Amino acid sequence: MSSASDTAGDRLVADYLNRLAAEAASLPADRRADLLEEISVHIAEARTVRYAAGAARSLSVASVLERLGRPEDIVREAAEDTESDAAAAQSPPRRRVLDTGTVILLLIGGLLIGLGWIAGVAMLWASPRWRTSDKLLATLVWPGGLAAVLAVPRFGTGLPPPLALSLLLIGVAGPIVAAVRLLRQAWRPAAVPPVFPHPHKAA
Amino acid sequence: MRRIVAGEASNLVAQMRRGVLPYCVLAMLRNREQYGFELVHALGGTDGMVTSEGTIYPLLARLRRQGLVETTWQESATGPPRKYYRLAEAGKEALGEFTESWQRLRDSVDDLLASSGQEPF
Numbered sequence: 001m002s003s004a005s006d007t008a009g010d011r012l013v014a015d016y017l018n019r020l021a022a023e024a025a026s027l028p029a030d031r032r033a034d035l036l037e038e039i040s041v042h043i044a045e046a047r048t049v050r051y052a053a054g055a056a057r058s059l060s061v062a063s064v065l066e067r068l069g070r071p072e073d074i075v076r077e078a079a080e081d082t083e084s085d086a087a088a089a090q091s092p093p094r095r096r097v098l099d100t101g102t103v104i105l106l107l108i109g110g111l112l113i114g115l116g117w118i119a120g121v122a123m124l125w126a127s128p129r130w131r132t133s134d135k136l137l138a139t140l141v142w143p144g145g146l147a148a149v150l151a152v153p154r155f156g157t158g159l160p161p162p163l164a165l166s167l168l169l170i171g172v173a174g175p176i177v178a179a180v181r182l183l184r185q186a187w188r189p190a191a192v193p194p195v196f197p198h199p200h201k202a203a
Numbered sequence: 204m205r206r207i208v209a210g211e212a213s214n215l216v217a218q219m220r221r222g223v224l225p226y227c228v229l230a231m232l233r234n235r236e237q238y239g240f241e242l243v244h245a246l247g248g249t250d251g252m253v254t255s256e257g258t259i260y261p262l263l264a265r266l267r268r269q270g271l272v273e274t275t276w277q278e279s280a281t282g283p284p285r286k287y288y289r290l291a292e293a294g295k296e297a298l299g300e301f302t303e304s305w306q307r308l309r310d311s312v313d314d315l316l317a318s319s320g321q322e323p324f
Contacts, residue, residue, distance in 0.1 A: 031264065038239055038260045041283065045240045048281075067247060069255020078261035 009061035013043055020071040027078055035078050039068065099129050099186035106138060107179045110147025117147060129186050138178050146175050220252060223305070225262060227252065229271060229290060229298040236275070236289035239263065263288060271297055 020039060024032040046064040059067075068074070102123035109116025124135055149171040159167070224246075231242060243259045246252055253259060266272045271294035276284045290298070 034264060035260060038264075038286070039257060041285075042240055042243065042257075042260070044282065049240075068257040071257075073255045074257035074261065077255075077258040078264070080261070080265065 009047070012061045012065060016043075016065050016068075016071065020074065023071045023075040024078070027075065031078060035074070039074070042068070095127075095129065096186055098123065099127055100183065102127060103179050103182045103186070106182075107175055108146055111150070124182075127186075130182060134182065134185065138182055146172065223301075224252065225266060225271075226298060226301040226305070228259070228262060228266065229294050230302075232272065232288055232290040232294070233298065236287045238277075238285040238287045240285075242288065266294070269293075 017036065017040060021032075021036055024035060027035070043061075043064060046059060046067075047061060102120055105116050105120030106124060107120075109118075109120045121139055124130070124138060130138075149168060151171075227246070228242065231237065231245060237245075239260060242263070243256045246259055247256045263272065267274055267288075271291055272288050273291045275287050275289065277287050279285045
């Protein structure tokens with residue numbers, strides 16, 4: 001086998017696997033990883049095996065890939081009965097709206113109506129979207145959200161202006177950073193898989 | 204009853220093929236465990252059973268999730284370790300039930316397709 005055709009074949013395989021990885025982005029992570037590995041190994045085996053007794057050479061890479069079929073067909077097959085898994089991986093639209101409302105309440109609920117923040121906390125803890133550690137952070141570190149900022153002028157009149165200003169800035173930045181973090185998790189889509197640099201090679 | 208449309212037979216056959224394919228895979232594992240490439244290659248060689256060899260792998264994964272097959276890794280002299288598929292107890296039962304149902308259906312349909320339309324009485 002000439003090295004030139006090997007390299008061209010490697011490129012074809014890398015292209016194919018990249019396409020497959022891209023199509024498989026919608027699958028659950030473990031299923032995607034298994035599928036990508038199985039197809040890689042299949043290609044590696046197929047490139048070395050002799051398909052017919054006495055055949056002078058193995059099938060061309062193009063033939064192997066054609067027999068494998070289109071990546072979108074393979075992924076469609078893998079996606080069967082995945083509906084429940086997919087729903088868990090990415091929140092349905094209604095859940096995202098609720099979670100967004102929760103973050104808004106946490107942030108400014110204290111400013112508008114004191115009870116708004118408490119409602120936000122209740123919704124925060126009821127949501128399946130966030131980890132307990134995130135929920136604790138959001139609840140305890142910035143109780144009252146931006147409403148805590150109002151407390152600074154009231155209780156900080158005796159403080160030197162630079163200190164009061166710093167506290168004010170922290171009081172504003174803190175809740176916003178926490179809110180952004182919560183929102184990103186609420187809206188996160190399924191993770192995108194890595195790109196294949198090169199195909200498996202049989203020993 | 205649905206209207207039968209001319210040319211629909213091939214679509215129906217494709218659906219039936221999809222339906223029986225999992226059981227064909229189980230049957231191939233009846234006598235010995237095999238690794239992915241072997242199975243896929245053998246199925247791909249059987250006339251018309253599979254259009255896209257790559258789709259066998261998700262099928263195998265689904266069979267494993269359903270507990271019908273089990274997988275083990277075995278070292279290979281010629282390359283990376285191979286994933287071998289083996290029929291599980293549940294798989295043997297499912298295959299047995301299907302085989303019985305299939306044979307009855309097959310025989311009945313064959314009889315009817317071959318019937319000469321003779322009057323029964």
